[in-house]
Amino acid sequence: MANLASKLRLPTTLKDTHWQILAGPILIMMILAMMVLPLSPFMLDLLFTFNIAISIMVLLVAMFTKQTLEFAAFPTILLFTTLLRLSLNIASTRIVLLHGHEGSAAAGQVIEAFGHFLVGGNFAIGIVVFIILVIINFMVITKGAGRIAEVGARFVLDGMPGKQMAIDADLNAGLIGEAEAKKRRQEVTQEADFYGSMDGASKFVRGDAIAGLIIMVINVVGGLVIGMLQHDMAAGDAAKAYTLLTIGDGLVAQIPALVISTAAGVIVSRVSTNENVGDQMVNQLFKNPQVMLLTAAVIGILGLVPGMPNFIFLLFTALLLAAAWWVKGDSSKTDKAVTKQEIPESISPQMHNIEASWSDVQLEDPLGLEVGYKLIPMVDFQQNGELLGRIRSIRKKFAQEIGFLPPVVHVRDNLDIAPAAYRITLKGVEVGNGEAIPGRWLAINPGNAVGTLDGESTVDPAFGLPAIWIDGSLREQAQIQGYTVVDPSTVIATHLNHLISQHSSELFGRLEAQQLVDRLSQEMPKLIEDLIPTIVSLTTFHKVLQNLLSESVSIRDMRTILETLAEHAPILTDPVELTAVVRVALGRSICQQYFPGTGEMQVIGLDTGLERLLLQAMQGGTGIEPNLAERLLHQTAAAINTQEQAGLPPVLVVNHPLRSQLARFLRRSISNIVVLSNLEIGDNRPIRVTVSIGN
Template sequence: MKRSDLAVILGILGIVVMLVIPLPTWLLDFLLILNLSVSLTILLIAMNTKEPLQFSIFPALLLITTLFRLGLNVSSTRLILSEGEAGNVIHTFGSFVIGGNAVVGFIVFLILVIIQFIVITKGAERVAEVAARFTLDAMPGKQISIDADLNSGLITEKEARERRQTIEREADFYGAMDGASKFVKGDAIASIIIVIINIIGGFIIGMTMNNNGLDVAQVMQQYTLLSVGDGLVSQIPALLISTATGLVVTRAASDSNLSQDVVKQLLAYPRMLYIVAGMIGLLGFFTPIGPLTTLPIALLVAVGGYRIQQTRVVEEIKMMEQVAEEEQAEVRSPESVVTLTHIDPIEFEFGYALIPLADTNQGGDLLDRVIMIRRQLALELGIVVPVIRIRDNIQLRPTEYVIKIKGNEVAKGELLLDHYLAMSPGIDDPNVFGIPTKEPAFGLPALWITEDMRETAEMSGYTVVDPPSVVATHLTEILKRHAHELLGRQETKQLIDSLKNNYPALVDEVTPNLFTIGDIQKVLVNLLREKVSVRDMVTILETMADMASYTKDHDLLTEYVRTSLARQITNQFRTPGQPLTVITLSPGVEKVILENIQHSEQGSYLVLDPSVSQRIYQSLNEQIQYVTATGNTPIVLTAPNIRMHMRRLVERVLPDLTILSYNELDPSIEVKSGGTVTI
């Protein structure tokens, strides 16, 4: 046990002993002064804390100090009633502080009790009760806010855990303060009762047992002074503790302590001090108070306001000069060039006419849509999309926007904020007219129509979309298409660290013993390149661990992982109640591809004659057009050993074409042939 722990235990036991064993007067004097010192210390600490949780021990400390004070009351009462004496401290408060007048002392004592009980204690009790209730009511909202920040990537898991702990501690603290404030209330009531008991009991004992030749008036004077002195000695520390209680429960979160906040906020408007000085001055001239009393105060307030105003001007000038010097120093420093090399992972730039799209003051909700896009991609692809940098660019056309990935433009579009984008159902209606354009996400022909034309277009079967939805859809599709570029080693490590919280054995087996972070990242990138979600990291890592003894080739590992994710991949393309329409390769095409696969130390790759590749492209394009014309999404189905090479063969020409192997289909799904690629 530490010395501090032992001291606290002995102190609390000593308080209990005081309730039973009589104390000598010298020890009682020492403990009364100690009580006053502790109370003053607690008050000063409460004034200097920046937020209530910095003094979280206060509810327990309030109980201990109240018990200590009541123990002193018991000891002093025992001495007053048994010996007619209670030490120098109580005698001093009974004679010197109140001038030896028992009536005045009793009135002062009552005033102190009223101030503590009715004003400070009642107010602190009410504030603590309301704060505890509001804190508990706000807990669900705060938890949801933390989860939203965590899901959007604004905070880490560690920061989220710390915030949750802070919320729980706040609820516990205010709940404890709600109960602890009752101690102060009870202490004030007990003080009144103890003083009355001391006066009445002392008078009875003085007249019957310890008379010592004193008459009735002298006995009353002696015991009343001692009782009132004892009450004052206990009530002054109690008043300090009550004040500290009020300060703690009314303290709002701040970057400064109470003294700094009072000075900063009360003197924040120096011009108001001139008005105060004028009112105080007029009060002296137009009332019997007289100018001799009011003018010095008015002059002091006016001079204080002038000095504060001049100080503010000097501080603002110094601050501006300091900022200018820091900016110049930053420009001249070699490190300033380093910041220019930073590239944002994702950028969304737009012309000045599209500023209302992102300005919340003008009703823009682009920022909220971006948060929802990041949540959607986290659920669909299993990765946390980096923060998207949104800014205007005067070099763009007013209605144009650009999407950049790692500083390079990957897509652009144009929006007319006062129009709607209408996409034809296949048969154009001549009554629907507007500005011809293309839907930016999928390149479909569309029209920009006005508000008046919107109802007509919807009745004709057109799909009508507002500009914010157009740009949100375009941004979502671009991020899906380039998700593999956004997943680096650092992002992969974050995914693995998150997985380790629930599956530590799996992560410890896979990395770094079997695979490095880079190996896992390459497999995940291969999956994301074909829009396969990596959310099921458990299956991915378990498959890699199982295949580690057979191969370290990233492409082969990807194929094994895809096979393990067969149900997930099938569900991406399954239409409930309908068979899956696929395009297959003829045995001749599969044989040609298989025979032209070359193997090397760096891996395997396909080497085909350009004329053969061209014939495959032509035949594949014919089958895709046929399947598309029937209203189905074209999907190519191949043998497992050539799927990867077929994908690489056509990805430059048809980057969005889905190519699956037989092993990647759920056995329960019905497959229908939509055509065969031949050469």
């Protein structure tokens, strides 16, 4: 029985979401019912109160929202609340015109309270107040919010390509995974959809304001006609009774409309940060004590003028002076704490006569990152530094793509370099450096950015692209103009990832080779036992893998590598020759790296005469003549330039005996060239030579 009960029991998530699924249809049915069915005054009071409560909730949610997409349902809620107000107007109009002659309480206590308490029972004042509310809602808030939504939608759509490029840059740098990249792309699309919906939804509120004004005129005229013709009321009595009820009805509808319009303005006018609207206003408005001092001076001078309300002005002067004193004292404490944190004290320890030992020998770290003191918060987990997490992600992504785990990055501070500078070292030798300014963003021009930005011009340290350090307020503008905008942590992480990939063969030492063999022993124990070190020594195995990594060939397909070595190692002993046969076995994956799919490969080729000449020179052991070498380098550089302008990878296909030596020769001067052997390309893969060297 217990098992049967558990099978029949609905999942908790399903039960919890039943009422949420039904909320929308129930609300629609309520709205339709209010338009068609007559309502009692008590029900009308309940629904008017519900409308006011919903509008206040919407405004508060908008105020406490930190990111725009946290309230993505706002355009739909705007539609439902507008329909709710209009249906209430219909229901209240019906009851006002039917029972308005019975007295001020005929349409319920809420309308009576708004008609008497708020405007003092004077229908002339009520009309003026109602018209003012409509003008404020229609001409100021709704019109402004609609314009902001329209411009925001256009800017968000224009900035989508830049945001997508930034996501792709983080993905390629290993800072995020595929799941995170997919999530960010969805957020970018949802943001564009949200602003597009807000652009249209703002018209609901605008139309509601117009409808409220027209409904009031209709109710007043209709009430006069019904009161005088059907109930034999005097013109003055009919005007007073029906106008007060109409004004109460209009006010009870327009005040929630004004609140909802304000919420719409808050949503579209806010700038997305980690603070809600209240925090943003308080922190930014009362941040500078000088502003409050100058304001206090102006108010104080006005307070001393005879005839002015001196007490009120001087009271606000005292309050502003007290606030300025408090803010100034608080900011000075913060500055002292930051200064103490950023610049560590140098304490000279007392020197003791201690005998030297082997523990004093400091070994060089295979991979190191040194940062200036301003960048210490980025690498301090106690200060929520995110760079360490990104470095771990880089090592994990590298291991998944290349096939071995790179050494741990040893991070340390270095007070000898500039405060915002960093150095990347490989076995104690600097291989890269750059600058990362905390609190600013690096706008990188990928080649198609338009316009200029205010900031400090620089160069992207990873790829040498022109870039500008900008303030956070210009981030959206830079993305719209086509720049790829990244934060300082991403700058360092991308540079580190690029250098790790570039020097992967040097990072793959004998220790990493042994660790890889130990890992393979768990997956393929028999194959490893028969091959290493029986047929292939660990040194030869290490050298073959190093040769592959030096030419950016992944060693993930270890089964193919081991099987190829097992087949050819008994005959070939030279690591270079073994590397060549392993490359042929890995040919399909190498080609896929540069030409995905099964389509045509558009490559650079060698003229037959030049290829024959190079074969004779290399096989004879004489090497390439200087004039021929210079001409070969010049023509290869020109061919690569032509290939890259056509959007094709710089791949040169040569005869198999030439590949190894020609690749080593060309890479000394042209680092981005890829040299493939004709045997590395499958028979079913079509090839077209776009540029020929030696013609």
